[in-house]
Amino acid sequence: MLFDTMKNFCKRIYLFLLVTTACSPGRNLVYFDDLATSKEFRTPINNQSNIRIQPGDLLDISISSLSPESNLLFNSGIIVPPGTPVTAPRLNEGYLVNNDGYINFPVLGRVWLAGLTREQATEKLTVEISKLAKTTIVNLRILNFQVTVIGEVNNPSLFMVPSGKLNVLEALGLAGDLTEFARRDNILIIRENNGERVAMRLNLNSREILNSPFYYLQQNDVVYVEPYNKVKIAQTEPENRYIPIWAAAISTLAFSILTFFR
Numbered sequence: 001m002l003f004d005t006m007k008n009f010c011k012r013i014y015l016f017l018l019v020t021t022a023c024s025p026g027r028n029l030v031y032f033d034d035l036a037t038s039k040e041f042r043t044p045i046n047n048q049s050n051i052r053i054q055p056g057d058l059l060d061i062s063i064s065s066l067s068p069e070s071n072l073l074f075n076s077g078i079i080v081p082p083g084t085p086v087t088a089p090r091l092n093e094g095y096l097v098n099n100d101g102y103i104n105f106p107v108l109g110r111v112w113l114a115g116l117t118r119e120q121a122t123e124k125l126t127v128e129i130s131k132l133a134k135t136t137i138v139n140l141r142i143l144n145f146q147v148t149v150i151g152e153v154n155n156p157s158l159f160m161v162p163s164g165k166l167n168v169l170e171a172l173g174l175a176g177d178l179t180e181f182a183r184r185d186n187i188l189i190i191r192e193n194n195g196e197r198v199a200m201r202l203n204l205n206s207r208e209i210l211n212s213p214f215y216y217l218q219q220n221d222v223v224y225v226e227p228y229n230k231v232k233i234a235q236t237e238p239e240n241r242y243i244p245i246w247a248a249a250i251s252t253l254a255f256s257i258l259t260f261f262r
Helices: 002-023 068-076 118-130 168-174 207-211 229-236 243-260
Strands: 058-064 102-105 109-112 137-142 146-151 157-160 182-193 196-202 222-227
Touching (some): 058 068, 058 118, 109 118
Parallel strands (some): 146 222
Antiparallel strands (some): 146 157, 182 222
């Protein structure tokens, strides 16, 4: 009688643990799991990175022409008297785009660049400077292109991007990839542009992210990776961290007893 009671009790514990484990929510840790593994996937790129200059951007602008005097004048604002050797270095450390969208450039004065792409701004400066110096080459890049990645990543931080081009996967790579507690289906992108703050959520489990206008990041974007709260709490709180261990031990013991008394 006692053996039958113990056997029934252990059977109920074992079945309870088995059902509880089976019904626990699973986490999809795979990127792009809707891509077929046996077929080639192709899609046109319609969301190319199209970074536009914004107020607050710091621009590196270098000018090259056939005239050494003009080069020094446009690159540092120094006027060189005729016959003086041109050996002075560049003095500027970047041109700040003010709140009205202008930079103060040597000789040209105030130049409006906000809202233009890097290519458009380069073309505009080339046309203006070519009126004063022949065979002008303008190189322009954004010095303070940066993104912030926070949340459930291994290395949350602010990252500088010298190339001025970065997609969300590359940003997560810079941050050491997602932790095991990260929700891959709910990545939040926060963006400020033209006096407006916009937020968008991306699903890394889906291939549709590749076509999202937020796939390519812009300067000052914030990427927030949300955690699986219940899973992380269960793993990190002292009173809960040993629950999986005890559950496994009890399940093993119950199964052993059932096997012994079978």
